Amino acid sequence: MDKEKSCINFNETATVGDCENTVATPIVTPSGPRIIRVPVELAQIDVSTNLVANIKFPDPVLEIKDIKKRLKIVQCRLLLPARTNLNFEDRTLPLFLKGFVRKNIQYATPCPNSSGKCVSSEIRSLTVDVPFECVTNVLVNDVQLPNVNTRSEYDFFRAQELGKGFPEKDELLSSDLSQFHQVSTQHYNQLPFCELIRSEITEWDEAIDRRPLPGNAPFEEGTFHEIVEKMFIQFRVKILQNQQVRITALP
Template sequence: MSEQHKKDCVDLNISSTLDEVGSTMSDPTTTPGNGAGNVIAHVPVTLAQRTINTTLSANIHFDDPVLEIKDVKKRVKIIQSSLMLNPVAEGESPFGPNGGGHLFVRGFVRKNFQYASPTYRASDNCVTSEMRSHTVDLPFEFSTFIPEDEFLTPPQRPVLNSRSEYEFFRSQKLGKGFPEKDRFLSSDLSQFHQTSTQYYNQLPYCELISSSISEWDEATDRKPLHGEAPFEEGYFHDMVEKMFLSFTVKVLQNQQIVLDVANNGNGNGD
């Protein structure tokens, strides 16, 4: 097969202009309701939305000398979030009074420092520097309590697993030294019988909505530049940072809800 033929097989005449084509409305396929016009859906529901405030403090070290910080880019990263709810026993309603729950959150604040680092010619009266970057993760971990009356939707509390043992009666001979008519009456120690039930509960989870960071950075080992550099110029390797962190999270849980499809999902029929 020639090279020209290979080229013709894949060569497409592609225009940079897109033609507008027509389209028509198509009816979607919907789930029919039961006799009352309802369907049961398994969907995420919002349990709560919380704005959380916390503070952080950290000592940050730069391998290269820092003449001046030019910019700092920040990003909040949540790596673990869990809502601890009081469980219920088997047979109890998981949507009953819950007494509130503790939300545990763990994560990092990613900070990228863009800074000027003095070069070997920085001792001249004209300071020369190079742009560099330094990225650190500042960890945080805390818990916050959500009162029962502040849940937007009642959480489905976990149901406890159950485990029960049962035994069978057994009559045995006592052996030598006992009257023949006497018997040992008890359960059989050579057997073990048990019934158990496990519940696979829906775990609440979080989504990050927004975050806000206020910070204060201060060098702790700043030294003046040597030579004929201007007296106010200096460099440092270590700084202390204090940060006020505020972010909003949405707490969700997959639950089974009833939708009124006869009234476009409006359960009250309005």
């Protein structure tokens, strides 16, 4: 058999046609009170911060054509204290945030043989990550605080003979040092997590080393290698925690 003809060519044999469907009856929980575990919203906040960075280009830049930006969060951690008498509380807790802004800068750089009144250029791009890190205090509602692990030791009473040099009726009354007894408890608590809802970035980029083009180039044309950028970042995060919620299932 020809090896080239032994494999299926989906472009030739596969077809796309109409599919039929019918409404399926879902399997639901019978009516009555139930307990489910769902993500519960603890807080939804708008965070703002400022960034300043110097960016150097590997080529002389005639002009910036476009900048595409995307906010990325790599850490969003709500710092929880140990549980007190209540399991759920409303309190202000620190939220640690860490991330960066990914920037793809498209720019025009003059061609090596460009001269005279006409300036030829090539389009290139540079991708950089501008990091940020901050902490903010957040009022969270109905947060389930973690239960603390416990470890307890206990002993058993033991009477032992004192040996030579002591009256026969006297005994050593204490615990047994040759034995060790302990009870330990571990709680596997639910850690709060975050979702990024939206972001808005306002930036201002300015060249700091722009020089005119040499030769007979138009007087307003010039190139630079370094810019200073200032960014104002606003983003919305939702803080959630998996909790058990009591509901009533309808028939």
